Amino acid sequence: MKFIDRLLGRNAAAPSQGNSAVSESQLDLLRQTLATLIDPDTGKDYIAAKCVKNLQWQDGAVSLDLVLGYPAQSQFAARQSQVVTALSALEGVDSVQVKVSSQITAHAVARGLPLQSGIKNIIAVASGKGGVGKSTTSVNLALALAAEGARVGLLDADIYGPSLPTMMGVAEQHPETTENKYIKPIEHYGVQVMSIGFLIDPEQPMVWRGPMVTQALTQLLNDTRWDNLDYLVIDLPPGTGDIQLTLSQKVPVTGAVIVTTPQDIALLDARKGLKMFEKVGVPILGIVENMSMHVCSNCGHMEPIFGEGGGEKMGQEYGTELLGKLPLDLSIRLNADSGKPTVANDPDGEIAGLYKAIARKVAVKIAAKSQDFSSKFPKIVIQNT
Numbered sequence: 565m566k567f568i569d570r571l572l573g574r575n576a577a578a579p580s581q582g583n584s585a586v587s588e589s590q591l592d593l594l595r596q597t598l599a600t601l602i603d604p605d606t607g608k609d610y611i612a613a614k615c616v617k618n619l620q621w622q623d624g625a626v627s628l629d630l631v632l633g634y635p636a637q638s639q640f641a642a643r644q645s646q647v648v649t650a651l652s653a654l655e656g657v658d659s660v661q662v663k664v665s666s667q668i669t670a671h672a673v674a675r676g677l678p679l680q681s682g683i684k685n686i687i688a689v690a691s692g693k694g695g696v697g698k699s700t701t702s703v704n705l706a707l708a709l710a711a712e713g714a715r716v717g718l719l720d721a722d723i724y725g726p727s728l729p730t731m732m733g734v735a736e737q738h739p740e741t742t743e744n745k746y747i748k749p750i751e752h753y754g755v756q757v758m759s760i761g762f763l764i765d766p767e768q769p770m771v772w773r774g775p776m777v778t779q780a781l782t783q784l785l786n787d788t789r790w791d792n793l794d795y796l797v798i799d800l801p802p803g804t805g806d807i808q809l810t811l812s813q814k815v816p817v818t819g820a821v822i823v824t825t826p827q828d829i830a831l832l833d834a835r836k837g838l839k840m841f842e843k844v845g846v847p848i849l850g851i852v853e854n855m856s857m858h859v860c861s862n863c864g865h866m867e868p869i870f871g872e873g874g875g876e877k878m879g880q881e882y883g884t885e886l887l888g889k890l891p892l893d894l895s896i897r898l899n900a901d902s903g904k905p906t907v908a909n910d911p912d913g914e915i916a917g918l919y920k921a922i923a924r925k926v927a928v929k930i931a932a933k934s935q936d937f938s939s940k941f942p943k944i945v946i947q948n949t
């Protein structure tokens with residue numbers, strides 16, 4: 565770089581002052597073209613979504629960075645070719661270089677609770693009724709986010725039936741303590757796992773009362789040494805009682821996912837869950853309908869054992885998106901029971917694809933929320949006078 569450029573803070577790679585008018589109109593042409601390209605996940609164009617960085621056009625060579633606000637490693641190649649195809653068609657463009665990446669930021673939480681150290685975003689997975697597949701969904705959602713390139717943690721808050729250690733294949737492991745006061749999560753399949761199940765005897769019935777449970781869980785969340793997480797998925801206990809209410813008030817949750825089966829009785833309870841989050845100001849990210857359709861492994865006949873269309877109806881009623889439907893499939897149960905959840909066991913399979921699509925929708929919804937800058941200004945307290 566020339567001395568004069570350095571002195572004036574000019575980037576040698578940037579167009580010189582002499583031809584800046586031409587370059588600006590060239591760059592405008594690129595921006596206009598990029599503004600016609602829609603990101604299929606967000607439904608927005610890349611310029612409106614502020615995804616385009618470092619746009620350059622020099623001597624026929626165009627280069628840019630496409631930065632997505634959500635993890636989408638499986639989509640990088642498709643996004644790259646979408647942009648390369650469109651820009652290569654422009655007159656005067658000889659080559660196009662597009663670097664696609666994801667950058668996940670912390671997003672504002674309800675009621676302005678301070679963010680948890682080491683965690684950018686917290687996703688609570690809840691259900692009104694037990695046994696609808698909340699834990700199975702939590703595990704596969706966490707694995708799907710990790711598979712798309714995010715740093716992910718999984719906290720088992722299902723104090724009365726902690727099943728995540730078994731589902732994640734780490735039931736025999738015991739977390740270590742660090743710095744004499746923190747617990748190190750167990751890392752498996754690229755996900756940091758913590759469960760009350762690691763710390764209690766699974767054979768003993770849990771007889772704690774509500775306040776004890778809430779205290780144990782907030783402590784577990786605070787005392788775990790989470791390592792730089794983009795997302796922490798919390799598997800809440802089933803139901804909509806005091807425990808869930810207090811937790812939603814104390815934990816800085818970015819948004820909640822409600823799991824239900826299409827059955828009327830489960831939907832009734834799921835509605836209560838939805839209302840509970842509304843009451844405490846936690847945004848609902850959407851509904852997952854589990855055990856939607858049974859496909860016979862013998863003849864392929866499809867049967868809606870738990871009913872049909874319940875998740876869609878509930879979504880419409882509450883103005884909430886149905887994020888996806890999972891079939892009632894023997895492999896989902898077998899994989900979960902054997903400690904190799906579907907997304908880890910068959911990452912390219914059809915069912916893993918359904919979980920990945922749900923995970924992307926969840927991440928896109930979080931990315932659309934306003935960002936939280938509190939970590940950048942930790943000392944500033946804004947007070948109402």
Ligand SMILES: Nc1ncnc2c1ncn2[C@@H]1O[C@H](COP(=O)(O)OP(=O)(O)OP(=O)(O)O)[C@@H](O)[C@H]1O
Nearest residue numbers: 694695696697698699700802891892893896897900
């Ligand atoms: N889509 C599915 N197809 C087949 N089996 C499933 C499916 N989803 C979950 N299961 C199985 O159903 C059982 C209950 O699932 P899970 O433990 O995830 O439910 P839960 O809602 O978390 O229950 P609880 O909160 O009461 O512990 C498990 O054996 C699991 O493997």
